Amino acid sequence: MVEIQHLTKHFGSQAAVNDISFTAGRGEILGFLGPNGAGKSTTMKIATGYLPPSTGTVRVAGFDVVEHPLEVRRRVGYLPEHNPLYLDMYVHEYLDFIGRVHGLGGSALRSRVQELVGRVGLTREQNKQIGALSKGYRQRVGLAQALIHDPQVLILDEPTTGLDPNQIGEIRTLIRELGQDKTVIFSTHILPEVQALCDRVVIISRGQLVADAPVRELAGLTKGETVVLAEFEGPVDVDSLLSMHGVNRVVQEEGYRYRIYSEFDQRSAISRRAAQRGWTLLGLRQEEQSLEQVFQELTATKK
Structure with a gap:
């Protein structure tokens, strides 16, 4: 589980994250959304121990990121927005190296590398230098390194960047499988991914929390218009x-x-008006607000 309580992060006089609180449990896939500059990446870096908070607490699997940073890192797999890789290393070699950094070795590490190469779709590329791979395949290498030590918590910042539609589908399937027994937090600008994968969504804007709800309940958080067809x-x-x-x-x-x-909702009133005026009504339905509309409204109302 990831528990974030009253988290604030200042860079000079600017509050990149301003008193936000939310949790993500085991077996949950949490979509973490917000416009550019909202504070998503900063929050993720704090949760993985890359940045210290200014105030507030972040706990991963019960360990405070400030008091027990190594325990946190043992339990977190992280794919940052800008995927850092050693381009002169071969795929297999790089994953073996990352595994050893996490304390793995011997036949267990060899088996784990081979398993992940297959799971993320790198079998045909595993003997190539990373620098020779396309952006999409480099992203797969980054995902594999985040999984190498079988972490309890997986934090992914724009994990499908650079992937083609077929690759996106494969990575979605993998994330869905991982979310069955891990805590998965991922950030994306591709809103259909959120609807396809997430149990819950947290939205921040200008460093502040503006929504925390199951995907199906998001439309009820806005004050937008109701549309009836x-x-x-x-x-x-x-x-x-x-x-x-x-x-x-x-x-x-x-x-x-x-x-x-x-x-x-005007459906009852429209039915009555049709009966009064003698109009034959063939169909009447309320349209659900799209996630894109909800996102735009929630992030636009917080100035």
């Missing part, structure tokens, strides 16, 4: 729809379909 058998009076309490605007689409934007 109504389909009628024939044309209807748009002015009549606009006159309904709470309706902000009505957009007619192909045929006799109307997208109705309002301050609250």
Whole structure:
């Protein structure tokens, strides 16, 4: 488990992270989101022991990152945003080296390297120098090094950067498997990844926490418009729809379909209005707010 309590980090007079608190448990995949400069990478670096906090506490598997930094590092696998690799080393050689740094050795290390080479899709590339690999394959090497010591907690900063769609699908599958018995925190700007992988989402903006909720509950945290899509058998009076309490605007689409934007759910009111006016209603559904809309609203409202 990762426990972050009242974490603040100052660089001079600027607060990169400002009093944020959240937890991530075992068997949970947590999406960590925010605009550029929001403080995501700073928080991740503190959680892995790369940076000290200004105030607040961070515990990983029960160990404080300041008081027990080595215990924390034994339990954390970290893939930073800018993947640092020794480009003159061969893939197999590099993973063997990282394993030895973590205290592994002998046949156990050889087996672990071979297992990870297969899991992250590096079998055909394992005997190449890292410098000769594409960006996508270098990213796979970075993920393999984060996993080499079988950590309890996996922290991934933009793990699918540089991967093609097929590779992204493979890495998603791997992260989903890892999330069954590990704590996984990952940052991404690809919002469909969050919907595909995450149990919960934490969003920060300008160093402050603006959301912490299961993915399915995020839309309820915003004050955005409710959108209802109504389909009628024939044309209807748009002015009549606009006159309904709470309706902000009505957009007619192909045929006799109307997208109705309002301050609250209007489905019952639309049904009543249709019955009153003799309109034949063929379909009526409320559209869910997309994660992109939620993200934009939450991060835009915090100035």
